[in-house]
Amino acid sequence: MTGxxxxxxxxxxxxxxxxxxxxxEGDQAAYDEASARMLALAAAQPGYLGVESARGADGFGxxxxxxxxxxxxxxxRRHAEHTLARERGRRDWYRHFEVRxxxxxxxxxxxxxxx
Amino acid sequence: MTGxxxxxxxxxxxxxxxxxxxxxEGDQAAYDEASARMLALAAAQPGYLGVESARGADGFGxxxxxxxxxxxxxxxRRHAEHTLARERGRRDWYRHFEVRxxxxxxxxxxxxxxx
Numbered sequence: 064m065t066g067x068x069x070x071x072x073x074x075x076x077x078x079x080x081x082x083x084x085x086x087x088e089g090d091q092a093a094y095d096e097a098s099a100r101m102l103a104l105a106a107a108q109p110g111y112l113g114v115e116s117a118r119g120a121d122g123f124g125x126x127x128x129x130x131x132x133x134x135x136x137x138x139x140r141r142h143a144e145h146t147l148a149r150e151r152g153r154r155d156w157y158r159h160f161e162v163r164x165x166x167x168x169x170x171x172x173x174x175x176x177x178x
Numbered sequence: 179m180t181g182x183x184x185x186x187x188x189x190x191x192x193x194x195x196x197x198x199x200x201x202x203e204g205d206q207a208a209y210d211e212a213s214a215r216m217l218a219l220a221a222a223q224p225g226y227l228g229v230e231s232a233r234g235a236d237g238f239g240x241x242x243x244x245x246x247x248x249x250x251x252x253x254x255r256r257h258a259e260h261t262l263a264r265e266r267g268r269r270d271w272y273r274h275f276e277v278r279x280x281x282x283x284x285x286x287x288x289x290x291x292x293x
Binding site: 068069070072075079081083084085115116117118119120123124125127152153157158159160161162163164165166167168169170171172173174175 | 183184185187190194196198199200230231232233234235238239240242267268272273274275276277278279280281282283284285286287288289290
């Protein structure tokens, strides 16, 4: 995962897929390569809006991808290479994960001297 | 932030507040203390369902809190001590942050030998 940047998103409504996961140990190079590949593939999908991701030293991570519509999420879910990567994730990379699909209703940001 | 655990949530629909932030450097002890205090306060609010949080070594983090209703989110937002902590966050702790409030429509999980 790179994803150290904030996603630039349009005004709501749009959709979010919140993916929380606990990594298993090991296999880091293969995982990093597959993660980068999935981020690049996702970014090329119709309706993709952006992604943000963080993972702590304890291996617990949250990745939120943003999409223009439910159809865009379904399209990415059916993507053949993504489907294979999800199967590998279940088997090799994640001890556990949770997915929540949500409709973003409002959004705001701040800081950088905004106090 | 502790938050290395998955939140145990009811069946959707419910609401999520996705808080993405880039930490400024320094002030870690005060930040950790305030974070723990806010997590404890949030957990005592009506309509609180759970929280998940991850922050990488680069200081970029995502915290997702889950709530039973929009009213529960508004109640927590108006909480006096939380309001003060948000002001301190804007001023001292975060270089930048983004908040997205979303309605979770569906959810699923897996792994741990589920392949």
